[in-house]
Amino acid sequence: MAAHRDNTTALAEAELWSTVADRCNGRMPPRVSLQRWVLSAYLEEICTFANRRLGSMTGGRYRLSVHRDREWGGGKAGLGLRVYDVYTGREREVSTLSGGETFQASLSLALGVADVVASHAGGVRLDALFVDEGFGTLDSEALQLAMDELDRLREGGRTVGLISHVGGLRERIRTGIEVCPTDRGSTVSVGSVSPV
Template structure:
């Protein structure tokens, strides 16, 4: 009789151990995916997901700005690389881009970020400070065309620039003009 009770007790303990192991395995899987004291694994997964969505939006804008290129994430990192579609899909570092190409890619990322944010909140304004001075005339035209399309979609675009050619394309301007002796005056030009 003690022998039977002992077997029943052992069977109960084995069943409980099996249940505990199952629970442990579930926690171990979660820990593998997300666990760390700082939450770094989970943060990296969340950042990777957000970056992938951002790249979807940025690549839509990049098709208009520089259809030759596509951005992609380097696998298992949060770093970016560029796919050169004119070179049969050659993948290379974003650091290999020229100044003008880098500007267009950065603009596509900024516009992608604006699109990403507009899904959660209404982002109506975009301000760009400089960067246009490094562009050749064709690249400047492409960038300005993209900004004009955004304006036609109802976005307000503010540009800070010293590039004279841009003044011809931007009807509403706030100009800061030097008057001498370390002073400047503000002029409002065109329809506001």
């Protein structure tokens, strides 16, 4: 009788730990592992910071959110992103954004990551930001809004480096490194950037 009771207790405990393991490994609904659940909490925080900038760059049109439902195949369970479009009043996949809108969302997320890192590192700031290309996908108004956001970062004391072939940026950039191709190789000029 005592052996049966001990066996029943051990079996109940084993089932409990098996359930905990299954839940932590994402083998139970909603099929999101503990690791992905924690990452999605960070992603939500990143989206909160990113949305402030994305709102500025898109005139308030878009807002990012974490999509916690299980994705097809489960590969990104809990870590999907969606975009809410104020114009249509609907949420949609981020893959439906245009090239320029994708750049704006990506830049906003990168800046959101920097903000979250600073908030979790006891106020340690990332003082430099380098953006490589992407500006060519923006129309002139979106380009101005993106540059306004980058200027606000600069005014806040951050160093912002841009790598771009977009001539329209010359009006907003005072100092830079310009690489010019010639028939004998490229030349490099450092200093003031003159408008086109």
